[in-house]
Amino acid sequence: MSNALAIAMVSGVLRSRVQALLDVAGLAGFDVITAPPQDDSKPGVYLHLYQVLPNGELRNQHLPEHSSQGAVVRAPRLAVDLHYLISFVGSPAMQDAERLAGLVLSGLNEGPTLSRDEITAFVGALPSGHVLTTSDLGDQPESVRLTLLPLDVEELSRLWGMYGQTKHRLSVAYRASVVMLDAQVRPGAALPVTRPPAMVVVQFRAPRVNEVRSSRRAQPVVQFGERILVRGAALRGDVTRVSVGSAQVTLPSDQLGDDEISVPFAASSGLRAGVAPVRVAHLIRMQDGSTRDGPASNVLPVALVPTVRPADPPTEPGGPGGPGDEDALRVRLVVEPRPDHDQSVVLQLTGTDGQVSSSWSDWTTTDDVVVFRTAGLAVGTYLIRVEVDGALSLLDAHPDTGKLIAPTVTVS
Template sequence: MSNSLAIATVTGTLITRIKGLLNGANLTEMGIRAGHPTATNNDSGVYVTLYHLSPNAALRNADLPTRRSSGETARRPVLALNLRYLLSFIGDPEKFEAERLAGLVLADLHARPLLGSDEISTYLGSLDPSHYLRQSDLARQSEPIKLSPINADAEELSRVWGMANQSFFALSMAWEATVVLLDGTVEPTESLPVASTGLAVVQATAPRLSRLYERSSRQAVVADSDTLVVEGEQLLGQHSRLFIGGGSVTLTPSHVKGRALEIDLSSVTGLVPGVLPVVVEHRVAVPGAAGDGMRPAALSNALAVMLRPTLGALSSEGTLPSRKVRIPMTPLPKVDQSVQLSLESTTTNARHTSRTFTLQGGQVLFDVPGLATGTYLVRVSVDGATSALTMTGGEYTGPTVTVP
């Protein structure tokens, strides 16, 4: 892998080789230039133009994952590039100078199609110590730079010359240099060494979930005091856990009811309201493994359940214009969740909403500026899961909060 000076180093090494060819053939009057010839800059010689960069098709997907799940850099990302050059030859047509230059240069590139580390090191060593390319480390790249001709027809060459907005044209041929591996500038975080190793061989059958619902309503909407029924196959292994979002419970034979699991959600730790994935994980004991010695063996497909927040006794605080509504809630939301309080007057058409809240113990305190005196129906939505309303005589009657 190489630093950001690699592309310029390839161009410089290629120009230096061609310059050596001209000197060896006693064509010292011919120039070698980096750049595109123009109608006003067309002295006799060879012109080397880097006109296109493209990702290397063979190596663009060979890079290992560069980041861990936490976002930390695990290894430096590597960009694999192909460089396309246009070699243009200009000279006195009466002396066939362009043709002679083309034959000399193209024959050498075909016979020596690699820019190896020795040639690159020699070029860099010939530069002044203060030259910016002396910091290039292309010579340490494990892959050599291979030069190969490109079958570019007259139409493609005309497009390349057209990009330079030139009506002037010279004898030209396109070549490709591959591959240049550019290192990212980020510094990876070194992982801790493996503390211990172990091996366990078991017959692991993956669990499969087919349906889930609350035991009474048979809907996939639950509160944290309900019983969740999970139907499926291979639900209980030697060591199994059920995950509901970030919450989990260790499964035992007492949870199995026929071909289903019945989970008392009050026994599940780490729950938060919202739409949550439900999965079953079978685990296996690995000798010598750190921690509890358990490692995942098989994971089920995921099904979704909506865990709605349950509201306690509501109260209001403060006076106009700075009112607050205090709501005991289980389970409590996290501060990074989308939480909205909706208030609807039971006597007027007044409605208020608030997304500004703080967590205080087991309660959520909402700021509701401009909240007038009255009684309001209360709903709280957390990531799309809305608290339940009570109904009496066909009308919603609670929960309510009274603002004095």
């Protein structure tokens, strides 16, 4: 890892490297300055960091990781490339710029990396209390490599324009890659492993749902008391979980087939009326008996419709609080499964003798009876339908004529 001082450390080590090249060559009077040259700059080598870019290969490979409790288990890491412009300034008559360029280019080509020993030696030579003494660039797993960049005339002119220069200086560009910047976050220590890892190799078989329908009709409309038929491919796994809405149904093996699964819509299954998504998911059984989440199927909708019949008595005067409203009538129905209070429930009454259809959503429950408060109903017989979360109950038809005949309630 390397801390936030890594960028400054690369600049410092690179400056020290170039200065050492000048000293070994005996070029006295030439300094290495970490700034862009100006029009009146003195002779020397000018080293300037002009751009920092994310490393293309390691980008986003070290994002922060958190445990399920939110604790940091791996600190985030940013990998960047540093782009330097090295300019050479000196007497044209003595070809100082050309001599400096040849010396620096050959030296950096001979040693294209900033080694750990070189970084350690640079830190050791710093005076006590220097801001870079706490840098740990030498500990990062990747070495910093120096690469000469091909800059054309247009790119160089843009750089000189950025510096506001009127006089061009002989310059080259280098990339220092890769530099790791680790966040100063201490990951929490993982708990010790107390048992061998549970592993198992299984064939990948993703379930696919092609159709969801009733056991009595070729439609995705299932009435209470019927069965939900889920048809597809690769439905059965080591452990098969069928999700219908928010409920998860566990079935015995005789109700699980590879191409069809039968789910009862009954009180014992815990399913609620309404339009619900159906999904089949596999759990993978491990060697130690535990299970892990496996592949899951696509989702298809099904309408789970309630059964409705009049209670005894089917009607009584007054609102939900009791008698007192001459125009109000309470319609009492047995609805299975009984709707929960967080569900949307609407009563629809359609007159069999030409009366206009009406709907009401003012309801409550008394024991096992759902009570709807209605008003303004004309005398006559009405077909009853109850809609629960978008699923509308069915009507019975006469076997010969097909006329809808039940369930009904009579207002007298």
